[in-house]
Amino acid sequence: METEVASSEKPHLPNRLGVKGWVWAGRYTLERYLYTLHRLTGLGLLLYVALHLGANGFRLGGEESWTSAIDFLTNPFGRVVEYLVMAAFAFHALNGGRLILQHLGYTLGKPKPPIYPYVDSMRRRRPLTWVMLAVIVALAIYILVEFVT
Amino acid sequence: MQELTFKVQRYTPGQDKEPYLQEFTIPFTEGMTVLDGLIYIKEKVDNTLSFRSSCRMGICGSCGVLVNNFPMLACHTPVEELKTDRIEVKSLPNFPIIRDLVASLDLLFEKHKSIKPYIISSDIREAEEPTAEYVQSREELESYVQFAYCVKCGLCMAACPTVATDALFLGPQPLGQVYRYCTDRRDMGAKERFHEADSPHGVWLCHLAGACSEACPKGVDPALAIQLLKRAMVFDSMRLAKKRQPVTLAHLPVESKPKIEVPEFTVK
């Protein structure tokens, strides 16, 4: 086997980055980080929906188990989690809107003959993405204020 | 900068279990590229180092490597641009390692071939024995010419987070080329290529991380091509696509030169 590998022209070390390759955005810039965050918030929201349905299930256990579940959710930790869910939803929904538009080629502009220094379409249109992020941050702050007061 | 520290990935299949980094200290010369550094190491320090290069001017696409964790063409990357004297060079991720820095691009070429990267003409005879020139407006040319600059170096595939998790995903290079050909007015092969791109490992696995376009050393912007491809495919499936007129021919008054015999392939 050893000699076969050494003499064969077939390479055998796959060297694929795997899950680390999609989580870790490394030296790539903004949109690559948004990609990871969109997936993480999507999965987080999914987890929340599952837990939410599970928690509502406590109603089946009668009043006592329901109030104990509610007690947990109204303690400070539960409130923080609730806030994070709202903030994650704000991000996921707005960034999702951007993705739907861009997946269909909108807001990206037209192809341009590549003349050095190259700027690709997503970077050309990055100001729009910053505006979107500003709206998300504003929303997150607004939700926070609503939560605290 | 007087000296550079090159940390170069070494790996010999059958001999090494895992790739490892070997350190070389080499002199810095003004204007040198990462490829110059590798050539220096091979010529002056360790002639067992394997890497691939040919044109050393960003044309052939064979010297793609991972430099300080970013995919780059070694010949196209001046050391000064890296703004550090410590340079780590590894083979391109998401491609199998043949040896040291040499990644196998076989799968990329297979995928590229699978999308029929050539003009599919409705008139075979005219394509084989042209009697005239095709007319294209500037706008028609600009709708695809950016994507025609692809040198198949594989940097976009190394950057793509979907390729990282799904080896069979067609990936930014082939998908970008699907759009390049389908949007060319001389081409009539959109249906065939859309079918290829609509597969479970096709265009819908692109989640628009944009890393491919960031890594592309030729300004090809595969991410843009892929999103425009999605739109074309959605419109096509909803029968909203504008019907395209076949390209027109311009019969020029001049005699064209006789067709040159195609030589035999040197590599079979």
Ligand code: HEM
């Ligand atoms: C207004 C509401 C929402 C919008 C506009 C939206 C939009 C999107 C879009 C466009 C994608 C695809 C992104 C891509 O290209 O990868 C996506 C993915 C996803 N979404 Fe949402 N979404 C919304 C709400 C939700 C909710 C409530 C949940 C959870 C219950 C959720 C869970 C997910 C998950 C798990 C993914 C897959 C992530 C990935 O594969 O990267 N989304 N969403």
Ligand code: FES
């Ligand atoms: S050697 Fe040809 S692209 Fe670098």
